[in-house]
Amino acid sequence: MTAALNKDTRNTWHILGPGAIGCLFACHLQQAGLAVRLIGRRPEHGVRRIRLNTDNGEQEQVFAPDHPAQPITHLLITVKAHQTTAALQAVRQRLTAQTLIVLMQNGMGTWQALQDLPTRRIVVATTTEGAHRPAADRVIHAGRGETWVGTLDPRYQADAARVCRDWSATGLVVEEDPEILHRLWQKLAINCAINPLTVLYDCPNGALLNNTEALELMQQVCREVEQVMGSALGEKPSGLFELAKAVSAKTSSNISSMLQDVRKQQQTEIDHITGYLLDQARRLGIACPCNERILKQIKAR
Template sequence: MTWHIIGAGSMGCLWTAQFLKAGMKPTLLLREQRFHSLVSTKPILAIDELEGITHHFTINLDSPASLSDSIEYLLVCTKAQDAEAAVHSVAHQLSDHCQIVLMQNGMGSQQAISQHFSSQTVWAASTTEGAWMKDFLHVCHAGHGSTWIGPMSSTPDEPSWQRLKDALEKLSFDIQLTHQIEQKLWDKLAVNCAINGLTALYDCRNGELLATEERKKRLAELTEEVSQVREAKGVPNCGNLLELVHQVCIDTAMNNSSTCMDARQGRATELPFINGYLIKQAERLGIETPANQTLMRELAERHIT
């Protein structure tokens, strides 16, 4: 079985490395221009492990336009705003029984892809694995975590569950298949709504959000609004969300959020799929979200969108 991974950022490279370490032969899909600049080379993927060891792997590269293989398993690791277009770019190569696994921050892109690709089995993933890019095709594994994967639409039949389980069983990651992926996505949304935008606003590491009472107050207000919307949508809360947010700040204290890094580089962020998604859901439910709206306005004033 062959996985195709689209998105050569930290998660895409981290998971590609895991497939390679397991003796599998994944194909990493790049943008057309980048791919053609590397055609005449023998590209190497490097991963710095937590133990201080660096592994190097020869890697198969391709691009959506050049791809001739049929795709049986597709892992989408692009930014949320790029995910739907990314899947459409390889639609002509998706087999009828293709398993599509979506690994994006925020929410909204998963639902859109699930609706457009109803012929395939679409899964959403939520992970707490940590990684960052040292250079192109050089990823640093920053922290062990867990990954939950579950279906986005109607429950797949038993053979589909088994095929995905078999396709992932060789990996060393802690991977759990679940029927309750929506709860995990909302847990991650709460963390992202509270942490990502504030770290971009203050240009700080995650742990620094616990440094002052003002910042902790804002974390609490943002998280409470997520809880209100989540409850109104009938998604059960799994424990105390604010405790979860604080724990993530502690566990990833030295990390810079992806949104903070995007803001520093002047790139578009995933905030429309994080706080923006929450605000839209709240409006439909008649719930006010002043903390999230204020944050988005402050960020926009700094041209962070």
């Protein structure tokens, strides 16, 4: 099935970073009746066709070309964390004080890169949807999950609610989370506990559970992360090691995105995962020798 191009363009969503997750959301948003434009590294002049494979079969969405002079009213950022500053540079002139931005990435710390934009209407989202892109025009929706939306600035709570309302029409599970900072930290904690270890042991998530040395390392990582997270949020989180093991078991055959990046010889998101944790640890005066060592080892690759 190929979707038509005639959409209401008053509330166009521009997707900055049409990779696996960007295209997944682009296809679902357009299918739900919203106008969508894709912004990649290079301007595209013709329409762009994306085939999306889901458990319901294959559908094709046709995206009208982006007009680089058109102001952006709604921007969904789905570049990898370390690509954010450069990607925003290219669209900066098109943002206004009214632009609504949704930042949807793994890792933390890119929020700061958005501080000097013309708009303060910034909403953050974190998703457990799984997608990969075997070809530029093809996206596989590999695993259904949930997307949580919230804002770090309570003045923009209504924007988060509106994003949830609009995106719920896609059929994806999209919920508002008034405690989004807590959820972002939880995701960061799990990422710290699993992703770098899969790189060090060059294995799928589940294989960490059969490796005594990896499990000991995971436990040390979790102890340090709990201290930092607890201090940052003013609470005493516990049970991270058990949770990390449960996630490794549930996603046992997955190759983590960090290991995929290393295998493709691409930059990883480690600076926004373990790196962010260590920045916060330094700020809070907490020693994290195990995570320090891991960061160095990953960056040396």
